[in-house]
Amino acid sequence: MKLLSWNVRGLGKPRARSRLHATLRDVRPSVIFLMETKLQAGEMLRVRQRWGFQNGIEVGSRGRSGGLCLAWRVDCDVTLRSYSERHIDVIISRDAEERCWRFTGFYGAPEENLRAESWALLRQLNDSPEIPWMVLGDFNEILYTREKQGGRLRLQRQMDAFQTAIDDCGLSDIGYSGRWFTWEKGKFSLTNIRERLDRGIANGGWWEMFPLFSLSHLEDSLSDHCPLLLNTGSDSNGPRQAHFRFEAAWLVEDSCEQEVIKLWNESVGLVPDRLACVNRGLNQWFRRLRCSQKISTAMLKERLEMLVEQDPTDEVLGDIMDTRLALNLEIDKTELYWEQRARANWLRHGDQNSAFFHRFASERKRRNRITSLNSMQGIRGEKELEIHTIARDYFTDIFSSSHPVDFSRILEGIRPRHSDE
Incomplete structure (x- = not known):
């Protein structure tokens, strides 16, 4: 199953809707969670139905800010648990044989003085720790200083408050592939700021349920936030060339x-x-x-x-x-x-x-699937062609001699012998 999470920063313009629709056609997610739609619920309903998502939940914007939407295709069984201006919480299953799990689309408060309310909401949602739980979205906060480049330094107490909330809920960051930042501001080097504000966090039950998951930071120019694509089955590298096997x-x-x-x-x-x-x-x-x-x-x-x-x-x-x-x-x-x-x-x-x-x-x-390799220069390759190139270069290097030895001096001490025959 693929889930797309994205702070789209407004879908009022036809061009923005067209760009988002193109992304949905490319990645074909089963579930989408959109933040800052800046649309009223009825308008967002009509938009996502035109994209083929007949089922969904809309939280209307307040004026020109906010607005959430969680939508899913007909092959998904989704049950609503709760929602607010900052979250949509559901139970998801694909078929009768699949164990149910919990998904929460989360949008942290952009205002620093309201950040504590976001963490209080996260703790409030932690009411069923026995259910596999994934929280995905824009938290508007970082965990470490290395997750920000440019601008003023983030206060340590802000990052600690976010980390404490995650720990209290039994959640942990699931990592990512792709570029390290999810939000960017400023077109010049002196004013450019990059931060990892969007992420996925999950409890131990979810990690055990989906051991082959992947979370990718996708490239797109629609918003200053990049889309996050969660794949519970880890097929992010796309189809591979099949080898010939006798049947x-x-x-x-x-x-x-x-x-x-x-x-x-x-x-x-x-x-x-x-x-x-x-x-x-x-x-x-x-x-x-x-x-x-x-x-x-x-x-x-x-x-x-x-x-x-x-x-x-x-x-x-x-x-x-x-x-x-x-x-x-x-x-x-x-x-x-x-x-x-x-x-x-x-x-x-x-x-x-x-x-x-x-x-x-x-x-x-x-x-046995290899999803990524690091080259000898420390560069991580995740696409199939990159993985093939890194593996080929590695084995070419270890089986090639960079300092050939003159064996004549070694053989000088060996007396040649041959039999009478």
Whole structure:
């Protein structure tokens, strides 16, 4: 699930709405939390519905300041707990099998003298510590002096008050990837100020529930705040190029051999080029096949349900037997597909597949995934191409000799010998 949090600094102008809509199309979040919309509730309702978010909660602005919106798509189950001018608190779940968790969109007071009220609100919201809890938004405060560059120094007591409130609630900062600051002011170096005012904080239950999460600071020119994209499944690097792997399920398909022959005859070039063509063709063929198998399985189940409701004549019983055989064959193909991915023989022929097994079969891939690497110069790379480059440079360096040795002096002390033969 992806959640986008953003202090948009006003959506009254069509250009601002257009820019935000473009960002939503790019990252496709399931849930969005917007701050400082500067719109009344009814107007914000119409705007987010045009973006495809039919469900949501709006807190109208006061004049030309404030305004919150939490909106979600139809595939999310969201229950409202509470809201105010500074927060929207909900319970989220995606499906019946997913454990519920709590999300609070938080907007800290911009005024320094009202900051204590924000921390009091945060403590007040800490009423269910047993529920996994994530708080995301613009807190209008930093935790450490290193989180600010330029301008006057932040008072230590202000940062301590924020840290104490977080500690009292059993929350901790979840970190980030991307640029270090989330807010910027000033176009010249002498007046430029950068601060990390936006962040995510979560309790231990949420960390355990989503061990592969990621929080990214995105780039955008709509607001002086950058968008925060929370991904609970850690797929921030996007799709990766799949390696060729032989599928055991191919062997039970009668058309497999003919497909290989056809792809080989249609390919041109050297053997590696022709193998690459066969690889791509087989993967495309199998994806089409998997899709048709799902449709075929559903149709066979419907036909079987219809047949068993009819009178048990010889013809009907024969059709039932044929349908069951065909359905079992399709199920066996699916079982074989998931058994190969498990890398452990958990399935026995004829066993029932389960959603739990599907999750387990993919766990190894998630656990072994590399999301970032640091180069030898200390530069962090998170994109797939950057990770590949850093890994290649590292192994090239360790397997290359920078100071070749003249071995002739070493071999001078060795007397050559050879046998009579």
